[in-house]
Amino acid sequence: MKYLGIESQRPKIGVFDFTGCEGCQLQLANKEETLAAFLSCIDVVCFREISSASGEGFTIALVEGAISREDEVERIRWIREQAEVLVALGSCACFGGVNRLKNDFDLDEANREVYGDQPKPTLPVRAINEVVPVDLEIPGCPVSKAEVERVVQHLIWEVPFRFPAYPVCLECKQRYTVCVFEMGELCLGPITRAGCDAPCPAAGLGCWGCRGPAQETNFEEFLSVARERGFSEDEIVDRLAFFGGFRGIA
Amino acid sequence: MDRTQWLLTESQLREWVRSLLDAGNSVVAPVEEDGVLLFRPLTSEERAILAPSGKTRWSPKEFLFPRSEPLYRYTLDGGEVEIENPPAPQRPQVLFGVRSCDAGGLLRLDEIFLSGTKDPLYAARRESTTVVSMACAAADPECFCTAVGGSPVGEEGSDLQLVPLEEGWLLRVLTEKGEALFGDVDERWQDAPAAIAKEVEKLERRVAGQIERSPVKQEWSKTLEDGFEHEAWDRLAQHCLGCSVCAYVCPSCSCFDMNHEANAWCGEQCRSWDACTFAIFTHHASGHNPRSTHQERYRQRVLHKFAFKAEDDEPFRCVGCGRCVALCPAGLDIVDTVTAAVAAIREEGADAAR
Numbered sequence: 298m299k300y301l302g303i304e305s306q307r308p309k310i311g312v313f314d315f316t317g318c319e320g321c322q323l324q325l326a327n328k329e330e331t332l333a334a335f336l337s338c339i340d341v342v343c344f345r346e347i348s349s350a351s352g353e354g355f356t357i358a359l360v361e362g363a364i365s366r367e368d369e370v371e372r373i374r375w376i377r378e379q380a381e382v383l384v385a386l387g388s389c390a391c392f393g394g395v396n397r398l399k400n401d402f403d404l405d406e407a408n409r410e411v412y413g414d415q416p417k418p419t420l421p422v423r424a425i426n427e428v429v430p431v432d433l434e435i436p437g438c439p440v441s442k443a444e445v446e447r448v449v450q451h452l453i454w455e456v457p458f459r460f461p462a463y464p465v466c467l468e469c470k471q472r473y474t475v476c477v478f479e480m481g482e483l484c485l486g487p488i489t490r491a492g493c494d495a496p497c498p499a500a501g502l503g504c505w506g507c508r509g510p511a512q513e514t515n516f517e518e519f520l521s522v523a524r525e526r527g528f529s530e531d532e533i534v535d536r537l538a539f540f541g542g543f544r545g546i547a
Numbered sequence: 548m549d550r551t552q553w554l555l556t557e558s559q560l561r562e563w564v565r566s567l568l569d570a571g572n573s574v575v576a577p578v579e580e581d582g583v584l585l586f587r588p589l590t591s592e593e594r595a596i597l598a599p600s601g602k603t604r605w606s607p608k609e610f611l612f613p614r615s616e617p618l619y620r621y622t623l624d625g626g627e628v629e630i631e632n633p634p635a636p637q638r639p640q641v642l643f644g645v646r647s648c649d650a651g652g653l654l655r656l657d658e659i660f661l662s663g664t665k666d667p668l669y670a671a672r673r674e675s676t677t678v679v680s681m682a683c684a685a686a687d688p689e690c691f692c693t694a695v696g697g698s699p700v701g702e703e704g705s706d707l708q709l710v711p712l713e714e715g716w717l718l719r720v721l722t723e724k725g726e727a728l729f730g731d732v733d734e735r736w737q738d739a740p741a742a743i744a745k746e747v748e749k750l751e752r753r754v755a756g757q758i759e760r761s762p763v764k765q766e767w768s769k770t771l772e773d774g775f776e777h778e779a780w781d782r783l784a785q786h787c788l789g790c791s792v793c794a795y796v797c798p799s800c801s802c803f804d805m806n807h808e809a810n811a812w813c814g815e816q817c818r819s820w821d822a823c824t825f826a827i828f829t830h831h832a833s834g835h836n837p838r839s840t841h842q843e844r845y846r847q848r849v850l851h852k853f854a855f856k857a858e859d860d861e862p863f864r865c866v867g868c869g870r871c872v873a874l875c876p877a878g879l880d881i882v883d884t885v886t887a888a889v890a891a892i893r894e895e896g897a898d899a900a901r
Contacts (some may be wrong), residue, residue, distance in 0.1 A: 338811065385830050394685070408609045462827045464874065466790040471614060476585055478876055487876050513826045515841060516789045522788070522877050 308453055309356035311343035312386075313376055315362030315369050316396050316422065320439040321387035322346045322361055328442040335446055338453060355451060356381045359445070363389040363396045377429040384453055385425040386445070389436040390505045392541035395438075396422045401538075424541070437493055438507035438540060440520045444492055462512035465504050468495035475489040477503045483528045483536055488514040488543075509542030516546055549799050551608035551726070552739040556714040557597060558738065563718075563729065567641055570730075576601050576643040580735035586610065586642075586649050597643065599684035599711035602868060606649050606798030611672050612656055615819040618668070618805070622813040633668060641728065648692045648868040650680040650704035654797025656860040659801040677728045681816050685752060686757040689869030690723050691882055694762045697867050699754035700747055714748050760882055763853060763863065767889045771854035774892030775846075783884050784845035786877045787824070793871035793881075794822035794848065799864050801826065823847045 312322055322515065326332070327348045343354035358380035364370060377383055388394040399407050400421045408416040425431050433452075435444055444460075451458035465486035475483045477498045484503030486495070490511045497504055510516075523533050537543040555563070564848035568575050568589060576595040578587045584603045589595055593676050620631045645653075660669035682700040683690075692699060702708055706725030717739055720726050794800040808814060821828055821843040824845060829838045854867040865881065872880045 450810055454811060457807060463825055464788075464790050466788075466792050467795060470605075470792055470795045473580070473583065473585060475581075475604075476874065476876065487790045513789060513841065515785075518786050518788055518877055520787075 305472045306475050307340040308357050309342045309355045310339045310357045312359045317362030317389040319521040324439045324442045358383045359386045359392050360425055361386045363393045364428050365396060365420055366418060370428055373429055382432045384433045385431045386435055387440045388436050390425045390539045391434045391436040392509060393422045393424045394540055397541040412419040436508040441493055463491050465489045465491045467491055469498050472499060474499045483532060485536060486517045505539050506542050549636060552717060552719045552727035553736040554739045555718055556715050557805055559593045560716050564595055573638045573640045574643050576760055602646050605796055606652055607645050608656060608798050610642060611820035612669060615817060617815040617817050620771040620815040636672055637676045641679060642676060644681045645678055646680055647680055647699060648697055649798045650678055651866040654704045655799035656801055677724050678704060679707045682710040683754055684705045684711045686754050688825045689873040690758055691760040691869055693755045693758045694760040694882055695865050695867040698751055700751045700823055710747055717743060717765055719823045730867040768854045770858055770889050770892055771850055776893050780842050780846045781893035786879055787845045788877050789824055789841055791822035791824045792874055794824060796870040796874055798868055799866055849884055
């Protein structure tokens with residue numbers, strides 16, 4: 298396959314899952330209109346959801362989920378050693394995701410709550426980049442397949458790629474969605490990185506910030522806007538903490 | 548050109564819209580979708596909302612300057628490259644029921660895309676577009692056209708104008724393009740008497756009276772520019788979230804970005820709306836950003852509307868539709884900002900003179 302006259306090789310890609318729902322992997326397998334073209338560009342050596350192959354020798358590792366067990370720490374280190382490029386896929390891999398809410402509780406208590414009298418070995422939840430170096434992060438719950446495709450093209454052919462720097466508000470306006478703030482919903486749209494095409498507000502649900510902060514947000518003013526509209530500190534803090542993307546600024 | 552004008556009933560007006568559609572025009576008019584008023588190409592005259600007041604959520608600018616459009620596309624086939632230019636407009640377009648403020652907004656776009664080097668895509672669309680504006684019989688709470696030199700019955704930017712009067716819809720021809728639009732006048736149309744002008748004036752006074760905003764004065768432009776470095780901008784910009792919704796809904800904002808979207812087989816150079824309130828808008832390839840702070844960017848947008856001018860008597864680039872006021876998540880009001888900035892700059896000047 299040639300791009301601008303240069304023959305490219307099909308890179309060997311491995312898709313791996315850690316603590317998470319595997320929904321991001323499912324997204325990759327889901328987008329049928331481009332699946333064939335996507336697969337013709339890559340050589341899948343490991344992808345549990347679509348293939349029984351479990352080969353080694355991948356150059357690109359797409360990693361989904363957060364790290365929450367000792368054996369996962371070892372496995373991600375091994376993947377890091379094998380892969381030339383490690384891409385964190387989805388909010389769990391990038392921020393810790395919903396799993397990270399566990400860290401606000403006593404670990405033993407959380408364990409008992411979930412597993413009763415058969416506790417499992419567990420660690421505080423960490424994002425991939427808190428355990429090993431990550432080359433690229435694609436946030437989102439789930440990730441946008443279109444974005445993953447663009448990133449993979451970028452990796453294979455160096456097709457220019459950059460994440461949108463603007464907030465979700467813009468994509469709502471782009472698709473004529475009535476502001477959910479106007480409808481009395483709390484929404485993180487003004488401070489969250491766009492690129493998802495704002496599906497939640499379009500369905501009447503405020504943004505939960507799964508893609509983390511947009512570039513250069515006016516966070517203080519967002520808080521005062523939310524407070525002025527009558528949302529409590531608890532509601533605001535819970536919303537910001539939900540996917541872990543606003544850790545450090547919230 | 549002699550002014551030609553008629554008084555139409557609503558059904559005559561709809562019949563006229565029907566005839567515009569039958570003649571092969573793409574008629575873009577306000578329609579209601581999920582409770583929101585939006586400009587859409589009509590498939591039937593019945594869908595058009597012929598309301599004496601109220602404005603669409605978005606301005607009609609996207610029908611001349613689309614949110615996103617390919618400038619060219621290419622396909623790669625071995626060593627061969629095939630380039631495809633975007634198609635020329637297929638049908639003449641009628642922008643129907645555009646409020647006076649929005650019609651004025653189109654002129655502000657012309658200033659950017661047609662003066663000096665003409666933008667060919669914009670120029671082709673503009674050439675094949677006729678604007679039928681609709682005066683307002685009531686102001687929305689956010690409206691402030693009269694504060695920036697406009698009028699609820701303003702004719703600027705219109706080829707034809709509809710005025711909602713008690714007597715019916717007054718249809719006035721304002722340009723040759725407007726005259727060309729309807730060809731043969733329906734003989735059943737009733738000529739409007741010359742005295743109808745008084746009714747239009749009355750309407751203008753009544754609606755202008757509903758707009759409780761004090762005017763932005765022409766001489767403020769210089770004050771604002773002189774106070775470019777004034778520290779008040781830090782305070783004024785503090786509440787802006789930087790989301791740039793204001794620029795998106797603005798009928799006169801014209802900033803755009805160009806992106807190359809491609810894969811291994813094909814690609815396109817794409818032009819999309821952008822906003823000067825975004826950090827990456829002025830981000831140079833070198834990494835340098837001449838407007839690196841939020842304050843500088845907010846100030847840029849306000850001053851580009853009200854201060855930066857080649858001539859003193861040039862109209863403001865804000866037409867007072869008020870959409871940015873109504874839709875700002877932080878409740879910012881551009882007239883309040885300008886007024887406060889001028890007050891702060893003058894106060895400092897007065898202090899210095901003491």
